[in-house]
Every structure is written in structure tokens, then in C-alpha cells.
Amino acid sequence: MATRIEPIHETHRLLEESFGPRENGIKAILFDMDGVLIDARDWHYEALNLALSPFGLDIDRDAHLATFDGLPTRTKLDMLSKSRNLPRGLHSFVNTMKQKYTIDMVRQSCHPVFQHQYALSHLKAAGYKIAVCSNSIRQSLEQMMQRAGLDRFLDLMLSNEDVTKPKPDPEIYTTAITRLGLTPSECLIVEDNEHGIRAARASGAHVLVVGNPSDVTYERLMTSIENTVSAP
DSSP: OOOOOOOHHHHHHHHHHHTSOOTTSOOEEEEOSBTTTBOOHHHHHHHHHHHHGGGTOOOOHHHIIIIITTOOHHHHHHHHHHHHOOOGGGHHHHHHHHHHHHHHHHHHHOOOOHHHHHHHHHHHHTTOEEEEEOSSOHHHHHHHHHHTTOGGGOSEEEOGGGSSSOTTSTHHHHHHHHHTTOOGGGEEEEEOSHHHHHHHHHHTSEEEEOSSGGGOOHHHHHHHHHHHHHOO
């Protein structure tokens, strides 16, 4: 007697349910954006240098990665005023030009990445809440998520304009966790740089550290979620 084969879509649904949020387990994944979902480090570096170049204050690439990576532009400009005497009266102009150059680069270079769409779509289908918490301004955040084709999977987006203190302060993550109606122990934060990792750990949530966007896969996310469930 032939065995009845379930329709593929029903099997897929049952598999997604089996990987869904568990009681007393992870219920939400909070992603940083730059360096995690979007490979934007070079865009921010190049855009800031374009804005600073008329004043002869270009930043060395290694210095940018070691010191400035992951910080809001306004924080970078404060640091440059202290270390290299950038006139504070130029902050507004430099910031405006930096954001313009960044958006131009996003429009030219930001595009969907299959592994990220796959990961977020499957997490969403399984019932996890998904948020992106970025030190970027809201315009950059929304543009990148839209052009990457990830915005439709998100329950929440927070930018540096939505908090008083940016990363490395944990405010952006504690705010997201509260707005999702969850506790830190129910959340997994995915981060890549020192400032973001400090903020994530200070929030009390579980933290997955990645090296770059290619490390962000559905399999790795699920393994991290499973590890938090099995941890004593």
C-alpha cells in the first residue's frame, strides 16, 4: 500500500512551526544593521571622508575601523573636534554632506542578499519578532532596509534619532525590547563591532557576535537560538 505524501507546503509549514519560539525561550531577534545585515562599513568611511576632504581632515581607514566603526556621525565629529580641532561650527555642514553621500552610495550599491531574505523570512514565518536597531539616522536605516528587501519582515526599526544615547549605551536595545513587549532573556541580539557588542551585552539580552554580513545565516541564527534554550 502506497504511503500518503503530504503536500510540500504543509511539510514546510510544520517544519517552520517546529522551529518557532518556545515557552521561556527566544521570541525576538534584534539585528544591528551596518556590518550585520548591510555591508556598509566602506560606504560610511568613504562618505565621511568625502565630507571632510575639503577641510583636510580625512580619516585613515584603519583608524576608522579601530575607533569610529559603528558610531553615529555626530559622535565621530565630536571626536574629531577633540583630536584634530575640527571647528564645531562645521559639524552641521559636514554631517549633512556625509548623509547625502551615504544615501547616494546606498542607492548605487545596496541590493537584496538572498541569505538574509531567506533568514528573516523564515524567522518571521516561524513566529519570531524581528527588529533592526542601528546607530544610523532613520533615513539611512529605512533606505537600506527597503533596498535590501528586508523591511517587510520587520516588526520594529530604531535609529539613533529614536534614542537619547546611541550605542555603546544600551538604550536602543532596551527601548526595542520594551516596545516588543518582551524581556531581555527572550531576545537575541546580533552585533559585529565593539560599540554595538557593549550595548547588546549591557541590555541583558543574549548576544550573537558576527564578523560580517556573510556570517548572518538562518542556520547560524537557529543554532544560537537553540544554544540559549539548552544553556543551563
